[in-house]
Amino acid sequence: MKCRCAKTKKRLMAHPRDTDLPDDLRATLESCPECRAFWSRMQRISGLIALKRYEYPDLATLDRCRRDVHQRILDLQAKAQAQAEPVSWSAVWGTTLPAFRFSMAALFVALLGLHIFSASHLPVLHTSERSMAEHLQRAEQAQADQLAQDERPNPEFTIMMLSNWTPRVQQDSAVQFIGLGQ
Amino acid sequence: MAVCFMSENDKERSADVQAPEEGGEKDSVLVKRAQGGDVAAYNELMRRHQGKIYGLIYNMTGNQQDAEDLVQEVFLKGFKVLKRFKGKSSFYTWIYRIAINRTINFVKKRRNRFAISLHDMDAAVEADPAYVELSSKESPFRDASLSELQQKLNAALQTLSEKHRAVVVLHDIQGVPHEEIGKMLGCSSGTVRSRLFYARQQLQAELAEFTP
Numbered sequence: 097m098k099c100r101c102a103k104t105k106k107r108l109m110a111h112p113r114d115t116d117l118p119d120d121l122r123a124t125l126e127s128c129p130e131c132r133a134f135w136s137r138m139q140r141i142s143g144l145i146a147l148k149r150y151e152y153p154d155l156a157t158l159d160r161c162r163r164d165v166h167q168r169i170l171d172l173q174a175k176a177q178a179q180a181e182p183v184s185w186s187a188v189w190g191t192t193l194p195a196f197r198f199s200m201a202a203l204f205v206a207l208l209g210l211h212i213f214s215a216s217h218l219p220v221l222h223t224s225e226r227s228m229a230e231h232l233q234r235a236e237q238a239q240a241d242q243l244a245q246d247e248r249p250n251p252e253f254t255i256m257m258l259s260n261w262t263p264r265v266q267q268d269s270a271v272q273f274i275g276l277g278q
Numbered sequence: 279m280a281v282c283f284m285s286e287n288d289k290e291r292s293a294d295v296q297a298p299e300e301g302g303e304k305d306s307v308l309v310k311r312a313q314g315g316d317v318a319a320y321n322e323l324m325r326r327h328q329g330k331i332y333g334l335i336y337n338m339t340g341n342q343q344d345a346e347d348l349v350q351e352v353f354l355k356g357f358k359v360l361k362r363f364k365g366k367s368s369f370y371t372w373i374y375r376i377a378i379n380r381t382i383n384f385v386k387k388r389r390n391r392f393a394i395s396l397h398d399m400d401a402a403v404e405a406d407p408a409y410v411e412l413s414s415k416e417s418p419f420r421d422a423s424l425s426e427l428q429q430k431l432n433a434a435l436q437t438l439s440e441k442h443r444a445v446v447v448l449h450d451i452q453g454v455p456h457e458e459i460g461k462m463l464g465c466s467s468g469t470v471r472s473r474l475f476y477a478r479q480q481l482q483a484e485l486a487e488f489t490p
Contacts, residue, residue, distance in 0.1 A: 106475065
């Protein structure tokens with residue numbers, strides 16, 4: 097019988113123990129020295145590695161491990177429970193860190209200052225009728241003042257006219273008269 | 279101490295891993311109680327499975343202290359995400375999956391600061407057929423000390439990649455069947471067999487002196 101060793105070796109790997117070898121594989125092993133040697137080496141390797149199962153910790157180590165995990169789980173549960181309970185504002189304020197309380201106070205002062213500053217510098221919006229009337233009145237007064245100013249003689253124009261048809265002495269007097277002299 | 283992984287053959291070891299409910303309530307009942315916040319129920323689950331989880335992590339890392347820390351992390355993480363456990367697989371498969379993922383991540387991160395720290399082998403090893411054969415008169419290693427053998431086995435195991443090591447530890451040391459390993463690692467049983475094949479070939483090269 098011709099042995100296809102590579103295929104047999106692969107099949108052998110699926111049956112790591114002697115006890116569960118199928119009959120055809122067992123027959124192949126008996127007839128092929130190469131497969132038999134391979135199987136024998138693999139069995140030895142497997143057996144040697146399996147010796148590591150005799151290395152294990154003592155009971156105290158495992159107990160300590162379990163106790164530590166147990167304690168850590170209890171701590172986790174206590175923490176989760178504390179987070180889930182509703183807390184009043186006063187309690188939070190009382191137990192909060194001083195730095196947080198100081199920050200909150202500083203923020204309040206800053207906001208108050210900003211409010212006062214904006215009230216004195218920003219234009220006030222007049223919404224009431226009274227305010228609107230006052231505003232109109234002030235606008236009319238400003239307009240009247242502007243008109244009155246416009247009716248006053250233009251000093252430059254006056255000087256130009258005087259220089260055209262009055263003698264020099266009279267020009268000086270006129271300049272003094274209209275208030276442009278030094 | 280009751281040893282979780284010690285039995286005569288693979289089938290027995292598989293049964294040992296698959297049936298950890300030593301009387302009392304079933305795992306599924308304890309899981310339901312633990313999902314409701316019962317810490318005592320989770321403690322019982324931990325007691326049942328921590329030996330195997332410890333064994334897996336210890337053999338993956340080769341360090342006692344790392345194994346202790348990781349076991350704690352795994353069970354703590356397990357409790358935190360227990361509400362997401364739908365019961366599609368057994369609790370032990372689920373917690374194994376967490377343990378494997380955590381351990382593989384850990385081993386990848388600590389690659390450059392690796393230190394071996396081993397437990398002593400139990401005296402029962404001297405009755406094991408593999409050890410008996412090794413220490414027989416015909417063997418060239420009959421005078422090799424147990425600690426020497428232990429060191430070499432660990433060193434050989436640590437040369438494997440994380441995924442190959444996980445398969446070897448689960449199958450050869452803990453006796454978990456291929457299909458179950460596939461579920462834990464999220465791959466097919468064919469992939470598990472293939473990894474086992476390559477891992478053993480590599481181990482054979484590393485341990486050539488023990489397999490003349």
